Amino acid sequence: MTKVTAQLSVSLDGFYAGPRHAGDGDWMDSAESAGFFRVTRWVTNAMAWRERQGFAGGERDANSDIVAESFGAAGAYVMGRRMADGGEIPWGEEPPFRAPVFVVTHRPRETLVRGGGTSFTYVTDGVASAVEQARAAAGGRDVAVAGGGSLVRQVLRAGLLDELELHIVPVVLGAGLRLLDADLDLGEKEAIELTPTRVVATPEVTHIRYAVRGRAPLVLDDRGSGGGPTTTVA
Amino acid sequence: MTKVTAQLSVSLDGFYAGPRHAGDGDWMDSAESAGFFRVTRWVTNAMAWRERQGFAGGERDANSDIVAESFGAAGAYVMGRRMADGGEIPWGEEPPFRAPVFVVTHRPRETLVRGGGTSFTYVTDGVASAVEQARAAAGGRDVAVAGGGSLVRQVLRAGLLDELELHIVPVVLGAGLRLLDADLDLGEKEAIELTPTRVVATPEVTHIRYAVRGRAPLVLDDRGSGGGPTTTVA
Numbered sequence: 001m002t003k004v005t006a007q008l009s010v011s012l013d014g015f016y017a018g019p020r021h022a023g024d025g026d027w028m029d030s031a032e033s034a035g036f037f038r039v040t041r042w043v044t045n046a047m048a049w050r051e052r053q054g055f056a057g058g059e060r061d062a063n064s065d066i067v068a069e070s071f072g073a074a075g076a077y078v079m080g081r082r083m084a085d086g087g088e089i090p091w092g093e094e095p096p097f098r099a100p101v102f103v104v105t106h107r108p109r110e111t112l113v114r115g116g117g118t119s120f121t122y123v124t125d126g127v128a129s130a131v132e133q134a135r136a137a138a139g140g141r142d143v144a145v146a147g148g149g150s151l152v153r154q155v156l157r158a159g160l161l162d163e164l165e166l167h168i169v170p171v172v173l174g175a176g177l178r179l180l181d182a183d184l185d186l187g188e189k190e191a192i193e194l195t196p197t198r199v200v201a202t203p204e205v206t207h208i209r210y211a212v213r214g215r216a217p218l219v220l221d222d223r224g225s226g227g228g229p230t231t232t233v234a
Numbered sequence: 235m236t237k238v239t240a241q242l243s244v245s246l247d248g249f250y251a252g253p254r255h256a257g258d259g260d261w262m263d264s265a266e267s268a269g270f271f272r273v274t275r276w277v278t279n280a281m282a283w284r285e286r287q288g289f290a291g292g293e294r295d296a297n298s299d300i301v302a303e304s305f306g307a308a309g310a311y312v313m314g315r316r317m318a319d320g321g322e323i324p325w326g327e328e329p330p331f332r333a334p335v336f337v338v339t340h341r342p343r344e345t346l347v348r349g350g351g352t353s354f355t356y357v358t359d360g361v362a363s364a365v366e367q368a369r370a371a372a373g374g375r376d377v378a379v380a381g382g383g384s385l386v387r388q389v390l391r392a393g394l395l396d397e398l399e400l401h402i403v404p405v406v407l408g409a410g411l412r413l414l415d416a417d418l419d420l421g422e423k424e425a426i427e428l429t430p431t432r433v434v435a436t437p438e439v440t441h442i443r444y445a446v447r448g449r450a451p452l453v454l455d456d457r458g459s460g461g462g463p464t465t466t467v468a
Contacts (some may be wrong), residue, residue, distance in 0.1 A: 055369075171426065172418065174418050180246060182408065194405065208435075
């Protein structure tokens with residue numbers, strides 16, 4: 001049963017990338033600004049990631065297993081246009097995806113077929129269409145929303161995301177781009193409820209997988225609230 | 235060996251309380267606004283918390299054990315003025331702390347001695363002084379920064395916090411007051427590094443305890459970055 005999944009490495013204060021500098025808006029520039037490499041270091045050190053990139057070395061550990069698992073689970077990808085543009089040259093002739101990638105864009109373009117099973121199909125009629133096309137291409141495996149963060153937000157906001165895995169890196173950066181930010185456009189009495197389904201803890205990063213239960217009215221359970229702001233665990 | 239600790243329940247998007255409404259600034263109003271009870275429900279449902287409040291019922295489970303542990307570990311508390319003011323009446327003659335509480339305030343006031351071992355000492359010469367007085371009173375147990383969130387931020391910013399435990403509740407609220415927000419005043423090349431030391435996962439909340447290693451220059455390890463923005467686990 002195909003799920004639509006997304007995963008993102010975030011700092012403890014919720015940032016997946018450094019601040020976007022005024023006047024560029026380029027993902028790579030933002031990615032390379034302060035803090036980003038700190039947040040993704042556990043990935044770039046993982047052997048399972050380095051193998052896919054054709055890099056030597058790396059750690060074969062629980063973090064690497066998480067990366068390997070995510071590659072294995074994805075039968076197709078959905079990707080934002082900036083991420084696809086930024087990766088086109090460095091990914092080269094054999095990109096690490098080894099599966100069809102559907103790029104959400106406003107610019108029509110012929111499908112780009114690469115080696116190793118990766119292709120890039122440019123979808124101009126919106127996120128929901130890209131997710132549907134990816135679902136059809138996934139062969140029963142999952143549709144992974146590869147990024148960037150703003151696309152993950154769009155998919156979440158549209159109610160299309162079934163599973164979100166956050167890789168929470170124990171660093172506070174103080175500034176940057178947040179995955180879960182105000183542009184989710186939740187109403188004051190509305191929330192997105194999730195259920196943690198798996199937690200893997202390592203010294204470098206805490207991996208928490210959530211089933212997304214979707215938007216729901218906030219259930220305010222004030223049992224015990226008569227006691228006032230009493231708790232020290234609040 | 236006395237540690238200075240803090241813990242806070244936060245939504246997955248990092249909020250410990252609902253938005254503060256313009257024109258009041260009152261903690262209670264903020265606490266009661268949308269979302270707050272959702273974030274602290276696991277606490278108010280815990281038997282260990284309800285016992286301290288004199289309420290019947292509650293769940294005796296792993297979450298309750300976390301609450302009991304935190305009460306047991308604290309030999310003294312540091313508290314913000316708004317939290318202390320807001321609690322004074324509802325906490326009544328036997329507040330749940332059962333230990334000396336040092337309130338950071340600008341208004342001098344006589345120490346208030348309550349039943350059950352709780353006293354409130356009003357400290358007018360700053361956060362560091364309150365922490366020092368609490369340390370001297372803690373009898374070798376820990377100094378717990380009880381809240382509110384802005385006091386936790388102050389203690390963290392001042393480099394006085396040894397341990398931070400976040401209780402991450404699986405709900406996205408979209409707005410509110412964040413513990414880890416821009417007013418931490420980190421420089422662009424500076425971060426706060428932490429180390430996760432314990433993770434307890436339950437369906438209602440993920441408890442992550444961190445040792446705070448303090449402010450550090452950001453170490454940018456770009457090993458592998460030549461591959462570009464390749465990872466789907468980023």
